Amino acid sequence: MPRSALLVPLAIGLLAAALRLWAIDLAPFGYDEVDVLGRARAVVDGGLTATGPLTSWGIPDPPGSVYLMAPPSLLPRPALAAAAWAALLNVAAVLMTWWLARRFFGPRVALAAALLYAVNPWAVYFSRRTWAEIVPLYTVVAIWAALEVVCHRRSVWAVPFFVALALQVNTRILALVYAPAALLALALFPRRWGWRWPLVGVALGTLISLPYLVYVAGHWSELAARLAAGNRGIDFDAQNSAPALLLWTAAGYGLLPASSRAAPWLDPLGRAAGLTLWLVAGLLLGGLAMTLRAVMRRRRDAPALLLPGLWLGLPFLTLMAQSSSVYLHYLVALFPAVFLVMGFPLGALLGSRRTGLRLVGGATLILLCAVQLATTGALYRVLAAYDPDETRAAPLELRQAAAALPREAADQLGTGERYGVELPLRFWQAVADATRTQAARIGVSDVLILAGATDPLTAERPAILDYLLRPRLEPRFLQADTLVFPVDRPALVLETPDIDPADTLERFGPRLASIPVPSTNRTGRDYAHLTLVESRPLDAWNNVPPFRNRAAFEGGIELLGFRGERVVRAGDSLAVVTYWRLGPETATAPVSVRLVDASGGSLVRAEPRADPALTATSGARILVRRQELAIPAQATVGDYRLEAIVAGPGGNLVPRTGGRGVSETLATIRVYPR
DSSP states (O other): OOGGGGHHHHHHHHHHHHHHHTTGGGSBOOHHHHHHHHHHHHHHTTOOOSOOSBOTTSSBOOSHHHHHTTTGGGSSSHHHHHHHHHHHHHHHHHHHHHHHHHHHHOHHHHHHHHHHHHHOHHHHHHHTOTTOSOOHHHHHHHHHHHHHHHHHOOGGGHHHHHHHHHHHHHHOGGGGGGHHHHHHHHHHOHHHHOSHHHHHHHHHHHHHHHHHHHHHHHTHHHHHHHHHTOOOOSOSSOSSOHHHHHHHHHHTOSSSOSSOSSOGGGHHHHHHHHHHHHHHHHHHHHHHHHHHHHHHTTOTTHHHHHHHHHHHHHHHHHHHHSSSOOOGGGGGGGTTHHHHHHHHHHHHHHTOSSHHHHHHHHHHHHHHHHHHHHHHHHHHHHHGGGOSOGGGOOOHHHHHHHHHHHHHHHHHHOSSOOOSSOOBHHHHHHHHHHHHHHHHHHTOSEEEEEOSOOOTTTOHHHHHHHHHHTTTSEEEEEOTTEEEEESSSOEEEEEOTTOOOSSOGGGTSOEEEEEEEEOSSTTSEEEEEEEEEOOOOHHHHTTSSSEEEEEEETTTEEEEEEEEOSEEETTSEEEEEEEEEEOTTOOOOOEEEEEEOTTSOEEEEOOOOOOGGGGGSOSSEEEEEEEEEEOOTTOOSEEEEEEEEEBOGGGOBOOBTTSOOSOEEEEEEEEEOO
């Protein structure tokens, strides 16, 4: 091969790297990324594992993805390093696709297939995520090895073939969709494979899979029951069929909405992308037709053309046959076969003796690449709105578009998935950096977090912050309707965007930092806030409630006061915020409020909750709790007493100290007709 020919893969590789590594901190970062990276951190810390993240089928994946992300987990910014590492692995897959196609199908097919792979928006998007269902690099190796065996009769390549498949399956169990294609490749050409080298490959693959196989054997009854449950998808009634999603994936369509109210400047690009769906459909049909024709005529190149077709068609049919919904991210399993099949007719056109056909091939390739590059460029332009530096703030319209586009794209996709414009790693890393900086400045080792949920094992925002803040800080998550502060020392509170806390945090201390995020509101911004709750004497906390009602209950629970309206209409809700001081020995405080009539009958009572957030800090604490009283629409008009109570074991109420009953009257509430 002349040296000048190496300029083509070099240019394609640089293009693929530029698209995948550009502003890598704008890569999506959500629960799935944290699930893999958190397990990788545990492995680095010395805890080996036989399983990986949980699949939508309810069973755990093998641990391959966890071990794959262990190297970047050793670096100072592991989340950023992992995104770059995943991107580089996919750049390698693009380059190997060019070499594979160049070796077996010629330079023109190599140019078309590798270029389409390099610029495909979905390929670029998933290459920046650490949880992608499939590692395309392993698939390229498997296809290359199969072609070496079948086309060049080099049976020793059976070893990397089976090893690559084993690594793929041990990365994501979804890779079992390759089984029909692999088995058919063996069945069609048994003499070319032989038995010795396949046996070595199977042995090595089994050795790689052994930890997971042992786990499956030990939990078979449980796993079988979960698999028997069938569809465990997000949306059981997907709006788009699997063939449509295949075309979308191959054409890079749907990453951004084709028609947008929030960003009408995207509409021309959406129309152009819609036209490319027809071109892609024609190329796929043309590639499969070329394969079928070669097989029917028993041409010498038939086996080479057949294998990519098998690697495209059979995994896709297997995906359609399995019980779970077919989601777009499953179709990463079709990389790079889908680009090879599309490259067959493009290569034929580019190599035609007729000038007109060469022009058609070149124009088609240029058009596809131009539209797909424009799609990725538009996505990156929108993501630029997530700059945490407000001195470089994006225009208002772009910030509002960045906040609205995720819903529009999800509605268009119609599978319950949300891809494209998402809260990027840049935002979450800025939040974590600011939190660590402020915690070090005020000398605290933990941070109280309002993230809308409290369990990092099941909720996305707690999972992200738990991963990014540890091990230097201990995150303690609070319910959105609850605040818990230590009495005798300062506390740092992180409030994530779109959270309505029980009380305005600035009432308790100064705001230390605000990290902006795009919003659909008038300013186009929301914020994550960091607030310092200053330490103050016990008596100073008595002045915090707007309305003060001191009452001591048994168990070290003391009511300080409340905040709320004095009037409400029947059928509406009355929001009441109560303020309590808890003693060091108080482990639980299921506080509540109720409305009672003049005879003592209860009109409505807020459900008490024994909040685990009370353990978020030790020693004496201040508890702020917001509760909603839903006034019945048929409630009698008149005056009611608003009372504070504390629920005890067995449904009984905790008495006040000194034998003063079981409640404290806060105010008289007037209920008006609706």
